[in-house]
Amino acid sequence: MPYLTLGSLEEKHPLMSSQEDGHSIPERKETVAPTPQNKHLAPLNAAPLGREGYSRPTVAAIGEDEAGESSAAANLPVGALQQLMQGRLAGLVGKSSGYIESLPEEVKQRVAALKALQSDHNKIESEFQKEILELEKKFALRYEPIYERRKMLIAGEQEPSPEELIKGEEIDKEDGFQFEGQPEPEKKELGDVKGIPQFWLTALQNHPGIADVISDRDTEALERLTDIRLAYLPQPGSEDKQAGFQLTFHFGENDFFSNSALTKNYYYQDEVGYTGDFVYDRAEGCQINWKGEDGEKDLTKRIEVKKQRNKNTNRTRVVKKVVPADSFFNFFNPPKPPHARTEEEEDDEDELEELDERLEIDFSLGEELKERVIPRAVDYFTGKALEFTNMEDDDDFESEDEDEDEDDDDEDAPSAPQQADGGECKNQ
Numbered sequence: 001m002p003y004l005t006l007g008s009l010e011e012k013h014p015l016m017s018s019q020e021d022g023h024s025i026p027e028r029k030e031t032v033a034p035t036p037q038n039k040h041l042a043p044l045n046a047a048p049l050g051r052e053g054y055s056r057p058t059v060a061a062i063g064e065d066e067a068g069e070s071s072a073a074a075n076l077p078v079g080a081l082q083q084l085m086q087g088r089l090a091g092l093v094g095k096s097s098g099y100i101e102s103l104p105e106e107v108k109q110r111v112a113a114l115k116a117l118q119s120d121h122n123k124i125e126s127e128f129q130k131e132i133l134e135l136e137k138k139f140a141l142r143y144e145p146i147y148e149r150r151k152m153l154i155a156g157e158q159e160p161s162p163e164e165l166i167k168g169e170e171i172d173k174e175d176g177f178q179f180e181g182q183p184e185p186e187k188k189e190l191g192d193v194k195g196i197p198q199f200w201l202t203a204l205q206n207h208p209g210i211a212d213v214i215s216d217r218d219t220e221a222l223e224r225l226t227d228i229r230l231a232y233l234p235q236p237g238s239e240d241k242q243a244g245f246q247l248t249f250h251f252g253e254n255d256f257f258s259n260s261a262l263t264k265n266y267y268y269q270d271e272v273g274y275t276g277d278f279v280y281d282r283a284e285g286c287q288i289n290w291k292g293e294d295g296e297k298d299l300t301k302r303i304e305v306k307k308q309r310n311k312n313t314n315r316t317r318v319v320k321k322v323v324p325a326d327s328f329f330n331f332f333n334p335p336k337p338p339h340a341r342t343e344e345e346e347d348d349e350d351e352l353e354e355l356d357e358r359l360e361i362d363f364s365l366g367e368e369l370k371e372r373v374i375p376r377a378v379d380y381f382t383g384k385a386l387e388f389t390n391m392e393d394d395d396d397f398e399s400e401d402e403d404e405d406e407d408d409d410d411e412d413a414p415s416a417p418q419q420a421d422g423g424e425c426k427n428q
Contacts, residue, residue: 125276156195200225203380224254285332
């Protein structure tokens with residue numbers, strides 16, 4: 001092969017925590033779709049958000065020089081040694097194997113001609129992607145009345161029409177939500193419940209991965225989330241002409257911040273990437289005006305209280321320290337890509353690797369909200385969207401199940417050695 005690739009050695013990382021402390025996310029647990037009826041049964045951490053299966057665009061990689069390595073690598077733990085090996089292999093990705101250089105000169109010239117053709121193809125592909133973006137903007141205008149009607153129903157400002165009820169009941173029957181002989185729910189007088197309480201909080205908690213960045217402290221604020229809207233950039237009349245999209249989170253009055261809306265902008269690079277897709281350039285959040293003295297309602301921070309004892313006087317004092325906290329609202333303070341960072345903000349190689357991971361996660365969350373949650377919010381509220389997510393997970397593990405079956409056959413064979421008991425997990 002002309003070039004060496006890293007292939008399947010790419011390591012999967014946990015999802016996202018606050019940007020400063022880098023806490024890891026717990027591993028996946030059984031998913032239960034929370035609704036107002038069974039919400040107490042559903043964990044907040046529905047499932048980790050993996051790198052695979054995401055909607056495009058892609059994220060530009062962060063270039064970095066090969067790190068220096070210690071001669072004591074052989075004494076490293078297995079995990080650290082594996083990372084070191086991956087780092088060495090990553091340094092070979094994209095390097096020539098010498099095959100092209102060994103070709104006859106006339107063959108090299110033909111290869112050069114193919115590269116020229118590829119360049120022409122790339123230009124057309126770039127135009128194609130830009131046309132698709134314009135088509136998305138066109139159809140966004142057709143979606144707008146639907147999203148406005150949805151907002152009114154959720155807020156209780158309007159009630160369902162007879163036509164909507166008939167169509168909705170037909171969809172319920174197709175989905176198997178209605179069964180013959182099922183007792184009818186208790187009818188309540190109009191005015192007992194307004195709209196659909198906690199609609200957006202439940203929808204976000206039902207998204208694999210977004211639930212992982214919602215802390216217990218966040219839920220009270222997100223209960224006041226009334227709508228999430230998408231707008232394409234640049235907006236009419238804007239001085240900034242860079243393409244991208246904007247996510248706007250609308251909130252009712254709450255005890256945490258005074259903003260009625262929180263925005264997050266994602267910008268694309270001018271040229272498409274190698275795969276023909278748009279590449280994210282950067283993201284910009286907004287300032288959250290936290291309530292309380294000195295931002296005491298700030299959900300992205302917490303106060304650590306420690307006692308210190310004076311060795312000479314034996315007196316104790318209480319020291320309070322504000323530290324970063326894991327929170328969904330860190331979403332509005334995204335990491336800066338290397339080209340947007342100042343000299344004081346420059347990181348070393350290890351920090352650049354972590355920054356690369358955080359950027360990819362941030363862009364993935366934005367794309368998931370744009371492509372899945374906003375268009376199919378009711379499916380995430382009811383949990384229907386989880387059925388398709390679980391189907392994708394089953395496909396991922398299909399090959400492993402086949403391997404396990406083969407192992408079982410081997411164990412039945414007379415020549416197969418007996419497994420030690422140490423490989424089995426025990427309940428404590």
